[in-house]
Amino acid sequence: MKILYGMQKPDEGTIAINGEQVSFSNPGDAIERGIGMVHQHFMLADNFTVLENVVLGGEKLYGIGSGARKKIKEISDAYGLGIRPDALVEDLGVADRQRVEILKVLYRGARILILDEPTAVLVPQEVDALFANLRELKAEGLTVIFISHKLGEVLSVADDITVIRRGTTVGTADPASTTTKQLAELMVGSELPSPETRESTVTDVPMLRVQDLALTVTDPDGTVRDVLAGIDLTIHQGEVLGIAGVEGNGQTELIEALIGMRDPDGGVITLDQDDISHVPTRKRRESGIGYIPEDRHRHGVLLDAPLWENRILGHVTEKPNSRGWLLDNKAARADTERIVREYDVRTPGIEVTAASLSGGNQQKLIVGREMSHAPKLLIAAHPTRGVDVGAQAQIWDQIREARREGLAVLLISADLDELIGLSDTLRVMYRGRLVADADPATITPEELGSAMTGAATGHLESPEDEAR
Amino acid sequence: MKKFDKDRLILAFAGPVLALVVALALTTVVLLASGRNPFEPYRIMFESASYVDVQVLIVNQAGTYYLAALAVAVGFRMNLFNIGVDGQYRLAAMMAALVGASVNLPGPLHIALIVIVAMLVGAFWSGIAGFLKTTRGVSEVVSTIMLNSIATALVAWMILPKNFGEQPAGSNNLTTGEIPESGWFPGLPMGDQAGEIYGFTFVAAGCGLLYWFVLNRTRFGFDLRATGASESAAQASGVDAKKMILTSMLISGAVAGLAGMPTLLGDTHTYSLDFPTGIGFTGITIALLGRNNPLGIAFSALLIAFLDKSSASLDQYGFEKEIATIMQGLIVISVVVSYELVRRYGIRRQQQKVGEELAAGHAIKTEKEAAL
Numbered sequence: 137m138k139i140l141y142g143m144q145k146p147d148e149g150t151i152a153i154n155g156e157q158v159s160f161s162n163p164g165d166a167i168e169r170g171i172g173m174v175h176q177h178f179m180l181a182d183n184f185t186v187l188e189n190v191v192l193g194g195e196k197l198y199g200i201g202s203g204a205r206k207k208i209k210e211i212s213d214a215y216g217l218g219i220r221p222d223a224l225v226e227d228l229g230v231a232d233r234q235r236v237e238i239l240k241v242l243y244r245g246a247r248i249l250i251l252d253e254p255t256a257v258l259v260p261q262e263v264d265a266l267f268a269n270l271r272e273l274k275a276e277g278l279t280v281i282f283i284s285h286k287l288g289e290v291l292s293v294a295d296d297i298t299v300i301r302r303g304t305t306v307g308t309a310d311p312a313s314t315t316t317k318q319l320a321e322l323m324v325g326s327e328l329p330s331p332e333t334r335e336s337t338v339t340d341v342p343m344l345r346v347q348d349l350a351l352t353v354t355d356p357d358g359t360v361r362d363v364l365a366g367i368d369l370t371i372h373q374g375e376v377l378g379i380a381g382v383e384g385n386g387q388t389e390l391i392e393a394l395i396g397m398r399d400p401d402g403g404v405i406t407l408d409q410d411d412i413s414h415v416p417t418r419k420r421r422e423s424g425i426g427y428i429p430e431d432r433h434r435h436g437v438l439l440d441a442p443l444w445e446n447r448i449l450g451h452v453t454e455k456p457n458s459r460g461w462l463l464d465n466k467a468a469r470a471d472t473e474r475i476v477r478e479y480d481v482r483t484p485g486i487e488v489t490a491a492s493l494s495g496g497n498q499q500k501l502i503v504g505r506e507m508s509h510a511p512k513l514l515i516a517a518h519p520t521r522g523v524d525v526g527a528q529a530q531i532w533d534q535i536r537e538a539r540r541e542g543l544a545v546l547l548i549s550a551d552l553d554e555l556i557g558l559s560d561t562l563r564v565m566y567r568g569r570l571v572a573d574a575d576p577a578t579i580t581p582e583e584l585g586s587a588m589t590g591a592a593t594g595h596l597e598s599p600e601d602e603a604r
Numbered sequence: 605m606k607k608f609d610k611d612r613l614i615l616a617f618a619g620p621v622l623a624l625v626v627a628l629a630l631t632t633v634v635l636l637a638s639g640r641n642p643f644e645p646y647r648i649m650f651e652s653a654s655y656v657d658v659q660v661l662i663v664n665q666a667g668t669y670y671l672a673a674l675a676v677a678v679g680f681r682m683n684l685f686n687i688g689v690d691g692q693y694r695l696a697a698m699m700a701a702l703v704g705a706s707v708n709l710p711g712p713l714h715i716a717l718i719v720i721v722a723m724l725v726g727a728f729w730s731g732i733a734g735f736l737k738t739t740r741g742v743s744e745v746v747s748t749i750m751l752n753s754i755a756t757a758l759v760a761w762m763i764l765p766k767n768f769g770e771q772p773a774g775s776n777n778l779t780t781g782e783i784p785e786s787g788w789f790p791g792l793p794m795g796d797q798a799g800e801i802y803g804f805t806f807v808a809a810g811c812g813l814l815y816w817f818v819l820n821r822t823r824f825g826f827d828l829r830a831t832g833a834s835e836s837a838a839q840a841s842g843v844d845a846k847k848m849i850l851t852s853m854l855i856s857g858a859v860a861g862l863a864g865m866p867t868l869l870g871d872t873h874t875y876s877l878d879f880p881t882g883i884g885f886t887g888i889t890i891a892l893l894g895r896n897n898p899l900g901i902a903f904s905a906l907l908i909a910f911l912d913k914s915s916a917s918l919d920q921y922g923f924e925k926e927i928a929t930i931m932q933g934l935i936v937i938s939v940v941v942s943y944e945l946v947r948r949y950g951i952r953r954q955q956q957k958v959g960e961e962l963a964a965g966h967a968i969k970t971e972k973e974a975a976l
Contacts, residue, residue: 397839418842427840435840438833440951449830450841452823463821476968483968484961491951492958 140250140281141173142166153248172241173250176522178233180225187221190240197244211242215272230383231262235269248279253522255289259382259585260552267293286553287316337374338560342406343544344371344394344513349403351389351568363389364568367403371513371544376535378547378559378576382588386568387548388430391517394546395427396420408512422453426511428502430518430548432495436502439491443483444472446490447505454509471508479504480530496523503531507538514538517548532558552581566590611953619939619946620893620900624907626938631931645915645923652917653910656798665909666902667805667866668880672887673905674808674815675726675860677896679744681819682832682852688730688748689860690884691755696726697864698759698780701875702768704868705781714787719865726861727854729755734853738846744853752884763877779876789869802870811859812898828852860884889936895943908932 139146142160150157153169160166163173180189191197191204198204205221212219217235225233234254241249251270255263270280270293284290290297290311297309299322307322349367352360364386371377381387392398394405396417405413412420421427427450429435437446448457448468456467472486479500483493490498499522506514516535520528535558539545549555555562556576564572564587572587574596586592635642652658672689679686686692700722709717729751736742763769769778791800819825831838831848839845863883868875890908894901915928 395840396842416842416844417839418844421842429840434834434836436837438830438837440833441829445826448826449837452826452830452841458823461822461824463823463826465821473968481968482962484958485968488958489951489954492955 140166141171167244167246170245170247171250172244172246172248174234174237174241174252174254176252176254178237180233180236182226183224185222185224186219186228186236186239189225189236190221190243194240194244207243208239211239215242215269215276217269231258231265234258234266238269246278248281249273250281250283252283254282255284255286258550259588260581261585261589263289287319291316291319336560337540337542339373339375339542341373342370343373343375343408344369344546345404345406346370346394347404347406349390349393349405350401351393351398352401362568364393364400367570369563369570371546373512373542373544374539375560376539376545376547376558378549378555378562379565379570380549380552380555380562380584380588381565383550385565387517387565389568390565391427391430391515391546391548394515395425418453421450424510424512426506426509426514428499428506428514428516428519430521432498432502437490437498440489442489443476443481443486443493443501444469446501447472447475447486449505451505451509475501475504475508479507479534480527496527499523500527500531503534507534511538511543514543514545515548516545518550519547520549520551520554552584556581556584564588564596566593572596611957612950615946615950616895619895619943620904622942622946623893623935623938626942627931627934630934630938631927634930634934635927640923644921645918645927648918648921648923649911649914649928653914656794658913658917660794660798660801661913662906662909663805664802664866664870665912666905667802667808668863668883669886669890669905669909670808670902671811671859671863671866672883673890673894673901674811674898675856675863676884676887676891677894677901678815678852678856678859680832680891680896682828682848683835684849684852684856685745686730686733686748686853686856686860687745687888688733688751688755688884689856689863689887690882691748691752692726692729692857692860693863693884694759694879694881695729695755696722696861697868697879698762698875699725700861700864701780701783701868702762704783704787705874708784709786711786714784715789715869718783718787718869719862722861722865722868723858724861727858730853730857730860731850734850737853738850763875777876777878779874781874783868783873787869788873789865791870800870802866804866804869808862808866809902811862812902816898863887886932889932889939892943893935893939 139160140151142163142165145159145161151160152158153171158165158169160169166173181192184192187205187208188200190208191200198207208219208221211217217239219235219239223232225236228236238249238251254266258266267289270282273280274295282290282293291314292311294311297311297314297319298305299307299309299319309319309322346367346369349364350362351364352362354360367390369377379387379390389398393400396412396415396419400413403413404411407420407423407425410423412423415423427435433439438449441449444465445468448463451457452463456464456471458464469486475481476483476486481493481497481500481504483497490501493501499519503519514535519535520531523531532554535543535545535547547555547559556579559576562574562576562579562584563570564574564584566572566588567590571590571593572595574584574587579596583592583596587596632642635645653662672693675689675692676686700718703721704714704718707714707717730748733742733744733747733751736747737744761767763778763780765771765778768780770781771778789803791803793800817825819829827838827843827848830841831843831845835845838848864875864879867880872879886908890901890904893904893907911928911931915925918925918927
């Protein structure tokens with residue numbers, strides 16, 4: 137993918153576009169050839185309007201004024217994207233942002249679109265809308281490369297499927313005659329990894345109890361806004377509590393209040409009978425909260441630091457990283473090698489910087505690190521985002537195994553299959569409140585999706601309930 | 605694994621070497637453009653530096669610079685820009701000189717008192733900036749610049765004879781009075797003509813060792829580096845960012861307070877109007893050039909001190925000694941540019957290398973593979 141977009145050079149092999157052999161030395165070359173990439177992480181400036189974001193870096197194409205606006209309208213109408221050029225990006229939802237990204241590459245004249253895990257952040261209804269957009273693009277003669285690990289989606293949207301595993305093509309498939317199961321076997325070389333947890337390990341010993349948690353923020357203009365209100369939840373030992381919700385509905389703030397990066401304005405957080413509502417982050421970590429952050433680059437790793445220093449991060453006061461006030465670099469290094477081995481982190485060594493590993497391997501290192509301190513509670517935000525199928529299955533296994541040993545897990549994820557499969561209890565978060573709960577054994581992603589948009593509240597059980 | 609380490613070493617040197625070569629080339633261009641012989645000044649400077657007395661001057665100057673640069677580097681490692689080292693060290697030196705001149709204690713105690721006062725005053729002055737940043741969010745860049753000016757005014761006022769200063773008979777200079785001999789730090793004599801190396805230069809070297817140890821071997825140092833590398837990640841890992849900012853500002857100020865000590869304890873024994881200024885700003889250059897690394901800073905301090913002291917002889921041969929100042933300025937610019945270039949290259953190169961090694965099957969054997 138990086139090679140197709142000119143970010144990396146191939147050692148061997150050729151790329152041909154419309155029968156013509158090409159080689160790219162940077163993304164600029166790729167764009168010139170009509171290749172556009174929609175990244176998994178959006179590359180948009182929040183405080184700019186859609187129009188400004190689209191023209192940014194492409195000022196020479198149609199100017200920055202009415203010409204650009206006309207072109208944007210034209211593209212938006214042609215493919216049914218429904219873009220409002222003057223909306224601020226920060227006011228847009230995830231799905232809208234994604235459409236802006238798509239429009240951005242079309243604006244630059246792309247005829248071949250690469251979409252990297254585009255559905256990871258969308259609810260099912262939004263996925264359908266995206267697929268409708270993609271079909272429009274296809275109808276207009278554009279080529280779309282759709283990269284995803286969600287097999288059902290691939291089967292429903294693709295005309296042709298290529299399966300890649302560990303850097304080589306392992307097979308091709310025709311979506312019309314292939315089942316999810318066959319495709320999965322191609323992907324992992326064996327049977328399908330599923331997030332399903334088989335037997336329940338939930339005990340009646342509460343590990344984390346949150347009562348009436350509230351958090352407000354003051355906007356620059358002075359208005360006070362509730363970001364969290366009346367949050368009540370209890371996670372028992374051996375229980376995975378999943379929280380579903382469209383991103384930006386308070387999940388981030390909830391996590392940050394639990395880990396101590398934000399001081400709640402009301403309510404009580406109790407971990408294993410101790411009130412930790414206002415305890416500093418380090419104390420909370422020492423008392424057994426493991427944390428897999430949603431944004432690993434911002435909160436999980438030091439990109440420029442070697443792996444073994446990243447192993448110390450967050451646990452500098454704990455063994456084997458330090459003895460008293462002194463670091464124990466030797467023990468930390470040795471333990472990093474253990475984590476690399478046990479958690480299958482693909483790296484040539486522990487002295488390389490975290491930045492030189494792929495996202496999935498960074499994530500495995502983080503999971504390994506957090507699991508190495510025998511946590512009582514694991515806060516896992518999007519634990520498998522941007523992680524390949526093999527690593528995903530492994531991370532699921534690790535969470536399951538720790539849960540069997542009595543770990544309480546708060547799971548926040550945009551991957552509804554993961555949420556439903558891994559959780560013992562499900563709650564839905566909408567506008568800073570927990571508005572609905574559901575039994576993962578009976579709920580479908582579609583039902584959950586409509587609750588996430590605020591359409592359904594209360595206990596989600598049967599389709600009748602959901603319809604109201 | 606070894607290969608990565610060698611790479612890192614080469615890259616670590618590539619930055620400063622590239623910067624110095626560029627700076628040297630640009631200086632030569634400046635000399636050519638102004639119609640002067642472009643090579644003669646270098647020859648004169650090197651020749652001058654071959655004399656022992658100049659060498660002693662260079663080492664002594666380097667000791668002072670070293671401390672100032674360490675003070676700046678402590679801040680840099682934390683992503684704090686303490687521009688106020690200059691004010692902190694002048695105020696600290698003056699207060700320490702005042703206290704030192706007004707008491708009589710047995711030798712080591714006297715020296716210790718002076719040094720402690722200097723550290724406390726320096727820490728207090730930088731602490732103001734730290735306090736403002738943590739409580740009111742005032743940028744430390746702005747507040748330390750302001751505090752520099754305030755320190756200048758404060759020193760000028762306090763040194764007036766009607767306040768705490770004195771005016772030696774038959775002189776226009778103002779001083780804080782002479783520190784009794786028990787408060788002089790013994791130096792290392794280098795022969796009759798050459799003078800002596802300030803004893804405090806060795807304390808400075810000790811500070812460098814301590815700096816390395818604290819940063820690389822203690823929990824506190826790890827927290828500090830983590831905060832500098834990524835404040836958000838450090839916060840998530842349990843570092844109290846505010847406490848960290850205040851602590852590192854205090855440490856930076858305390859070290860800045862030491863920067864005046866080699867001169868005060870080893871040479872002048874009083875704070876007067878002609879006490880050296882601008883050390884703090886030179887310290888910024890040196891910390892940048894030395895990449896905040898204690899050994900790197902030592903070499904940079906020696907280099908800048910060499911430019912300073914050996915350029916004095918340029919005047920005698922009809923060259924302006926400001927050539928060295930131009931060179932220092934050019935070094936700063938090229939350092940900033942070349943370090944960033946080398947850093948980006950290093951990241952790209954390592955990513956590529958890791959990719960290659962993995963593709964070639966040189967990954968550490970993991971259990972999953974062993975099971976297959």
